Amino acid sequence: MAMTVVVTRNAPERFRGFLASCMLELAPGVYASPGITRGVRQRIWEVCTSWQGELPPDGCVLMTFVDRASPGGLGVLVLGCPRKDLVEHEGVWLARRDLPPELNEPAPFPTPCPRPPSSRRSAA
Numbered sequence: 001m002a003m004t005v006v007v008t009r010n011a012p013e014r015f016r017g018f019l020a021s022c023m024l025e026l027a028p029g030v031y032a033s034p035g036i037t038r039g040v041r042q043r044i045w046e047v048c049t050s051w052q053g054e055l056p057p058d059g060c061v062l063m064t065f066v067d068r069a070s071p072g073g074l075g076v077l078v079l080g081c082p083r084k085d086l087v088e089h090e091g092v093w094l095a096r097r098d099l100p101p102e103l104n105e106p107a108p109f110p111t112p113c114p115r116p117p118s119s120r121r122s123a124a
Contacts, residue, residue, distance in 0.1 A: 002066035004041050006031040009080075010059040014051060019044070041065060045077055055080045 006019055008029040016029070022044060023031035036044070041063070048061050055061070060080035067075030071088040078086070085096045 003032060003034045004036045004063065004065040006044070006064075007062045008060065010056055011061055012051075012054050012056075012059075014054065015048060015061060018047060036065075048079055052079050057081065 004023070006023060008015055008019070008031075011029070016025075019025070019031045022040070023033040023036070025031050045063060048063075058081065060078065062079075063075075063077040065075045066073060070076070072092040074093055076086055076093060087094050087096050
């Protein structure tokens with residue numbers, strides 16, 4: 001048994017009530033339990049998955065737990081549309097998100113800095 005954490009974003013009360021009935025709500029939308037077995041964790045995920053159709057377009061449920069077979073030993077399950085993509089790279093999970101359009105534009109070619117006036121005096 002190891003720590004399981006569930007984070008919800010803009011989830012209906014049904015999700016929040018269910019998760020609070022089987023895990024400790026540490027902060028709004030953040031649930032944790034150090035003693036959930038694999039079977040209980042899978043059942044919690046099955047219930048959340050069966051309710052996925054009730055999530056609004058910007059709603060999300062994320063579960064993370066110890067999984068030695070996953071990158072970095074961290075299992076991650078996601079329902080809904082996360083703001084970031086989770087990608088495995090060289091054995092660890094990384095969070096990737098698109099840049100806003102204004103940052104996607106190529107940077108303008110830098111103009112050279114003007115040279116400061118020379119402090120040397122010409123020999124007279």
